[in-house]
Amino acid sequence: MDMGDRKDEILALADQLVKSVGYGAFSYADLSEKLGITKASIHHHFPHKEDLGAALCDSYAERMKRGFEKAEAAPGAAWSKLERHFEQGSALVADHAKNCPLAALQAQVNTLPEPMKERLKRLDELELGFFARILAAGRDKGELSFRxxxxxxxxxxxxxxxxxxxxxxVHGCRFFKDTMAQMKAMVGT
Amino acid sequence: MDMGDRKDEILALADQLVKSVGYGAFSYADLSEKLGITKASIHHHFPHKEDLGAALCDSYAERMKRGFEKAEAAPGAAWSKLERHFEQGSALVADHAKNCPLAALQAQVNTLPEPMKERLKRLDELELGFFARILAAGRDKGELSFRxxxxxxxxxxxxxxxxxxxxxxVHGCRFFKDTMAQMKAMVGT
DNA sequence: GTCTATAAATGGATAGAC
DNA sequence: GTCTATCCATTTATAGAC
Structure with missing residues (x-):
């Protein structure tokens, strides 16, 4: 029943807002209202918005590393591991047209402070590395087919x-499901 | 030596800014400085930013319709038509990491005024329809292979x-070229 | 750690002269 | 069609009390 660190509460809300409107389009006032504390209090935890953004990226990195380690250690077919990843996207779109946070940051990369750009690049590399390893193993086992x-x-x-x-x-959840089905057919399972 | 309509000049600059930073992240002040006229003058042509955004979408629609008609009427293989489309993306990324304007608007869809959302949906449908027709014709002729x-x-x-x-x-032009090459291998040409 | 109060800059927008 | 001048709300950020 612990409400967790204030810092974590702020990060959790910022995460939701990034997924919903992106980094540039939410303000300390948004956080303030929804958390019931003043803007000044938020500045106490994250003096500059950039600090909040960087901390958010760091939290993504930790979460992704844990998730990928767990997925790779677990048993199961390669495609099912990728599919579990894709289900996160399905849930995001279904939840008020939210976006992948990394994709949201990519879209605003030209307005992002430098520390966030660097972090974003590493986050993408984490996800790309995870996929590459799953795909390599899946093809080795004959579960997946690609050139x-x-x-x-x-x-x-x-x-x-x-x-x-x-x-x-923009076009609804259906678009995502249909397109991912087409991708599944492509990878030959 | 005609400088063209002011309105078109504003739209052309807004187009560049949308591709660079997205719709939400540029201001009348940005337009004002780069065009050498005041913010008030821009408000004369587009009273509200939303009007500018909607007009920009309408200009995209016209440009796309013309481009697609021309591409479909022209001779040449299906893949080469798609490839010409992809080359636009290549040029955008190479030009200071610009983005496809439709993708930029998609990323900010939850902050867009309703008239722009509707237009965006139709713009996407234009592009999807163009691709679907090229793909259907290409498969009929045996030039392309997909399920x-x-x-x-x-x-x-x-x-x-x-x-x-x-x-x-985020990762450089190389990423785009390599990924599109992988896609070409996938579609079987 | 949270508050009140406030600052300085920016963004969208309008009135009215030329 | 463009300007000056101005308005009001918002955004990021700081100082200092509790």
Whole structure:
């Protein structure tokens, strides 16, 4: 029943807002109202918005590392691991047309402070590496079929995944499901 | 030596800014400085920012319709038509990490005024329809190979295309070229 | 750690002269 | 069609009391 650190509460809300409207479009006033504390209090925890953004990226990094380690250690077919990843996207779009936070940051990369750009690049690399490893192992076991390097296939599949989410925010969940089904047919399972 | 309509000048600059930072992140002050006229003058042409955004969408619609008609009427293989489309993305990323304007608007859809959301949806449909028709014709002629409905394949390929651009803004042009090469291998040409 | 109060800058927008 | 001048709300941020 612990409400957790204030800092974590702020980060959790910022996470929701990034997924909903992106980094540039939420303010300390938004956080203040929804948390029931003043803007000044939030500045106490994160003096500059950039500090909040960087901390948020760091929290994404930790969460992703844990999630990927767990997924790779677990038993199960390669495709089912990728599918579990894709289900997160499905849930985001279904939840008031939210977006993948990394995709949201990519879209605003030209307005992001430098420390966030660097972090974003590493976050993308984490996700791309995870996919490449799953794909390589899946092809080795004959579970998946694709041409070229696993890294290239990872880039293609993640690009399609994020792109499909972006479309689905405008055109509805159905778009995401149909497009991911088409991707599944492509990878040959 | 005609400087063209002021209105068109404003729209052309707004287009550049949307591709660079998105709709929410540029201001009348940005336009004012770069055009050398005051904010009030811009408000004369577009009273509300929303009017400017909607007019910009309308200009996209016209440009796209003309481009698609021309591409479909022209001779040449299906893949080469798609490839010409993809080259626009390549040029955007190479030009200071610009983004596809439709993708930029998709990313900010939850902050867009309603008239822009509706227009965005129709713009996406224009592009999806174009791709679906090219793909259907290409498969009929045996130039392209894919499973399922042309509409589903169009959604997949455009999702991958837009997603690859978004990644490339962070990771460099190379990412885009490699990912599109992987897509070409996938569609079997 | 949270508050009140406030500052300085910016963003969208309008009135009215030229 | 463009300008000056101005308005009001918002955003980021700080100082200092409790």
């Amino acid at each position: 070229g390097a696993p890294e290239a296939q990872a880039a293609l599949m993640l690009s399609a995944y994020k792109g499909a989410m972006a479309f689905a925010r | 399922g409905a042309p509409e589903a394949q169009a959604a997949l390929m455009l999702s991958a295309y837009k997603g690859a651009m978004a990644f490339a803004r």
